[in-house]
Amino acid sequence: MAERLVVIGGDAAGMTAASQARKRRGPEDLSIVAFEKGNYTSYSACGIPYFVGDVVEFDRLIVRRPEEFRAKQDIDARIRHEVVGIDLDKRTVTVVHEGAESDEPFDHLMVATGGKPLRPQLDGVDSTGIFGVQTLDDGVTIERFIEEEKPEKAVVVGGGYIGLEMAEAFQLRGLKVALVERGPQPMATMDPDMGALVADAMRGLGVELLLEESVTGFETKDGKVSAVVTDARTLPADIVVLGLGTRPNVELAERSGIPIGESGGIVVDQRMKTPVDGVWSAGDCAEKKHLVSDRPIAIALGTHANKEGRVAGINIGGGNATFPGVLGTATSKVCGYEVARTGLRESDAEQVGFEVIGVRTDSTTRAGYYPGAAPITTKLVVERGSGRLLGAQIFGKEGAAKRIDVLAMALWNGMTVDTILNVDLSYAPPFAPVWDPVLIAARRAWDQVQAEAAELR
């Protein structure tokens, strides 16, 4: 008799796992059912700001619909099915669909419940016009609200990637935008000096940037948001987006007794198996290992969800694959500015016990004389003494951000900057100066490591 794989969550991690398992085991050997509480499967949540900003069409964000999963892969993908309980002893999940509850048995369980947006418990936070940006359903709701209510003033709460991207989307739609951030800089995942560059860029684009202000509540009128109240002012608002980040959505797993790690994510090994036999997890809800700090971490990113889902699916399918961990690489484009980061910030590195040097270098994306050469600022966080690269951040214009990948590769391999500066990276005037910005940054950092060592002698 066929075994049964139950997948909770129909987006990247869950459906990739389902697809990989199906590749290795036919329907006669493994039946697969996926429960998704929302209206869509396999979509690009990262594309929501571009959909709201009218940059991309809605349909393009959906990679694969339930009927395709059924027809092409014999995967029984069911939307508007919410899993409300897991019984690890009976090996069943409890599913609610259109008010009716049923128990569904599993042999393998894939927990891909994703992330849960942080939502401050403040007066009025549940009013109409206040949105999170998490699922494609959120995107649809925001888009409909803009079309129907024609808001003029937008307030974005939180200056992370999603916050900045939504600020741009609103600007593209012609709204007046203010962004409230509790910290001293937007993009808290960058060092303060790099965050300051982002702040200048945002202001230059006409976004009202309110730093070191905390939201204390919301004013409403007829149940609709009318203003965001901070500890410094009251900001009129017709639409509000909460971009305060997410945490792993693990309530269901936790209640059932699946172990949760110190990061708040579900504990998994390198094969994406939880400590419970036959139970797997991947994506935003699963704990990851940070390969530079060697510590558990929770990060919500589609690219991890895909990689981890692949690994889980291969293993469920009887193969063998592992996911070693993450570097914390991330990138974002905001109105022509490009921001990217990987590894540890200065403060992270110090917290883990490294002594660090931070070195910032300005260069250009192409040969200085070649048309389109754009500024790029590269910051390297380097271990004092050894010159080991611990982290990197990039801010610049077209062509800047993707260079972070070279530094991610360097981190992955534990390279020191004196080695990095010699690596045979590509050079041609349309693509780089004769010393690529990455190499210049490594060279400068190494010079500084040596200068400090000389001073100590």
Add this chain to the structure above:
Amino acid sequence: MAERLVVIGGDAAGMTAASQARKRRGPEDLSIVAFEKGNYTSYSACGIPYFVGDVVEFDRLIVRRPEEFRAKQDIDARIRHEVVGIDLDKRTVTVVHEGAESDEPFDHLMVATGGKPLRPQLDGVDSTGIFGVQTLDDGVTIERFIEEEKPEKAVVVGGGYIGLEMAEAFQLRGLKVALVERGPQPMATMDPDMGALVADAMRGLGVELLLEESVTGFETKDGKVSAVVTDARTLPADIVVLGLGTRPNVELAERSGIPIGESGGIVVDQRMKTPVDGVWSAGDCAEKKHLVSDRPIAIALGTHANKEGRVAGINIGGGNATFPGVLGTATSKVCGYEVARTGLRESDAEQVGFEVIGVRTDSTTRAGYYPGAAPITTKLVVERGSGRLLGAQIFGKEGAAKRIDVLAMALWNGMTVDTILNVDLSYAPPFAPVWDPVLIAARRAWDQVQAEAAELR
């Protein structure tokens, strides 16, 4: 008394070495003189096609002029000074300037004589209107010829980087362009399947591409070239560019007894010292080690010249630096198409004794739904069985080429494709699909390595 460093060759390798040596040793300790036989120091030869194509201004190609070297760094840079002899016993070089010969003593000698363009010994090859593209003086001569003679038909001999870039430059200037290449594809540094993509692109742009044709001579009229004769036809030509590649320019070194390696370049160790005490070399004339094949190789590239010059200069200056070798990374832009390569081609790898699999993957530079998503074809050359990456090639549009750097990093670190596919590269819809093209390529290659292994069982 101060020691004296004599530099032969005033471009990237030589002047970088001079600058680095100066940084570490003041003029009271080390006097530095550089002899350049041409009219310019420290220029971007790679920029010549863009200058000829009217894409960049001439002045921008010059990084630093002799008077700046003198004023800012106390480096006595002398143009139109040709070194015609080296006496290793007497520790002198013989220099010719305006017809007068003199002997100049040295304690340290930096041989940075660059590359020598290959020039076929054919009838008429020295006629007016036939040019090499090697030095900035060549660029100036070509530009002047175009301005004065207003040629209409250009023939480029040789389908390497320089040949393709010059073909584009001539097209941009409104000339009708034919390109003659002896091999079955342009871009012989790529595998044939990837070269075929380049051929299609060139033809699509209106370049008459004549493959598997050899030039047998040139017809002339009043001492000026009028046609290029191949083994298949006679091609009318008002201007001809020879882009047949270069070899290390080592005659001077060889005559003086400095050892030449099997690649044809000057033998150097990792500190860029030749086997002769006090004699250093760097740049196109110096032999390099290929880090994948572990064999000596001659490659002419400004980026190596800069890195090697830096290392030589640090060591001459009393410091300690090493240059481990090269990967054969190179890139080029031809009319909006981007081409890049690193490591070994399939044929190279087989010659060195590897059993290989070549895997080609099509993807997009951005998320498929994001505006500006462009095609990218990534080819990986992978060792059968182990999955070790041995080489990579990329062909695509805007945003494609620079991804080769990630694969260069992988080669540098001896990574296998099953590891590469898990690396935490950056993702956001404006910059990449959720699986970066590099990761997709690695995943496909790994799938194929495994499929072959399964077949063998």
